[in-house]
Amino acid sequence: MKYIILGAGPSGLAFAHSLLAKGEDSFLVIEKEAVAGGLCRSMNVDGSPLDIGGGHFLDVKNETVKKLLFQFLPEKEWQLFNRISTIQYQATEMDYPFEANLFQLPIDKQIDFVESIAEAGCNKGLPMPDLFEEWIEWKLGSLIAKEYMLPYNKKIWGGNLDKLGTYWLYKLPNVSLRDTLKSVIEKKPAGEMPAHAKFLYPKEYGYGEVWKRMGEALGERIILNTPVTEIDSKTKIINQKYQADCIINTIPWTEWMKFNISPDALKEEIKKLDYASIRIEYHENNLETKAHWVYLPDESLEEHRILCRHNFCGNSKGYWTEINTKNKKQKNNNWNYTNEYAYPLNTIGKPESVKNILNWAKENNIIGLGRWGEWEHMNSDVAVDKGIKLANII
Template structure:
């Protein structure tokens, strides 16, 4: 088969690209998807008991007018809008998110340690060289000790000394000593920080319903159950697991860029292979526990920095939509996320039990609730988060220009390997902007190589 544009992956980026190519009048393109469904990491699943689960705690918010209009078309009025209510469990108390703005809830000694670390002359004024130093310099030793360092290790499964801090942007609320002290004295919480303080969620089908519906708009261009086995970049031919070949002019790859370099491309140079080896990622196990009983709890999601639980985040997924439980509006769906890597090992055979124990340790359920767990669902996600490691930008500056010289464009959460632009809206728009670049020559703004 000969096509002008080949797209690997029917996740948010690949679907965004396909949709925009079609809108711009292009007909010669194809999307190759290894799974039997669209959505990638934004897929949703319904288990045997009727609970719906996402692959992690996705929420729908946007930085883009195009994405907003796309959602309006896809969701119509079939969504629920939420005001974010998120909390942190630390020192056996619940602290409103973000931690650094609400330390007044801590026990007095820990509260003082956090304030003391912020006092003038205590924090280093030297330029940080890694994420560990940035945390200590920005938040002081107290906040670093009680939340920022243990929580980030639980999320990334990577020592913060090995990570850059260039990705921070709007991802982390920085701190002001005056505000901290004022909040403590006035016993005031500061809750609304962040781009996702208001978010939408589909009424039915989980987050994956968005991308299933988006895929339907370009369904004639998608080939499911089609796994790429190799790419002849010189002759511009893709080979799949069924022995099919696809000749292309331009290729958008939304799979992990290290797999593209090390497994798919024929005769990758040592320079590209070595650069791909510099990239790091963690893995995530998502455990969904479905309970038959209900309990009033308005929280959206919760963070867990301490070692009394294996998970870094738990989502009250039943709050996102009443249809996420088998009997709408009844029962509970607790979605728990656990990271792992070579730095942070987990026992896959015991992780569901450890998650249950962690829910008890953190007061989300009690021993009696164990009897009411009617569903235990889990999924292992090999590529969970692209780590902003110290070598990342150097590696991407080698890989991306080299790929583009071959008319190969690597975009998306792991195709671009930039966590700071890998929300769902970012990911869709990476595909949209790539299509606009191909057709109209417009520069990409969401994903930048330099």
């Protein structure tokens, strides 16, 4: 083969189909699971689809990505939603984002929060800190940090906030004192809003349907149920059976520690990479909320997010929760699924380690692609976009 693609998640699938579209068919995709889709797979649970990698919604902005995905699940089979996401803050279910919706809280709380934002380091012109916990306080003020952002982040990342850097936080909207005051006086959100105000979700299926179809359309060019267990990085022989000129790696680099790789310096860089595992748990009752999903900063609850399936998945009931496996304490018999690899962690030294790993890979004609190949938080539309762009380049 010219190319062997490790992993049939959105990035590997997009790359494979983009090669085909260019008339290149000397490739093979190797996937350990029985169905393509990676973290975006769905299963049928209690009569309806459930997204086993957690709540998944397609962002609407990238036309190239939509064009590719609509070839497999046509546009008319998707429903467009205006995002409703909320935060359960103490007794109030308030809209997301927190800082733009303070007006939904009792007056005394509003005053406390506004006062705290006025004292935030960024509003007082203090230098930006390098550590995650200090950055949150600097950006949003000590009260939002203490009562919402730090507990929520502790839950989703499984503690260890002191390990995280700040280089990825540009995604958070800017919070100015002026916008906050405007919002509490006018009693409506003001200022910059976060991304994904609209999203697409399949009308009759789970999010996994489109990826499953993309996998099926590859025919003999994909082999499922086949974990990659051995790679010789010099000869590019995989599982002693398949050989390629170039390997496209979308599986976690930490899995490469099981293969025979050298030098030791590379292993040291891989060992520095960290990740969070997420357990999904199904509950059969409907919740009294219009939200598609609800964030839960309350540290006495093990789950950090609830996905209200009955509010976005046609003819379904029930909801599921997302729990960092480090927080899972109570036993129950609910249907559940654990994703060992859910979130790459943005640890302080990560950018340098990833750069060194990708440099080694490039020298060996191996390319890192997608969430795990680049060890970056990215949504599926971004993973697809990267797959398309890589096929354009090579």
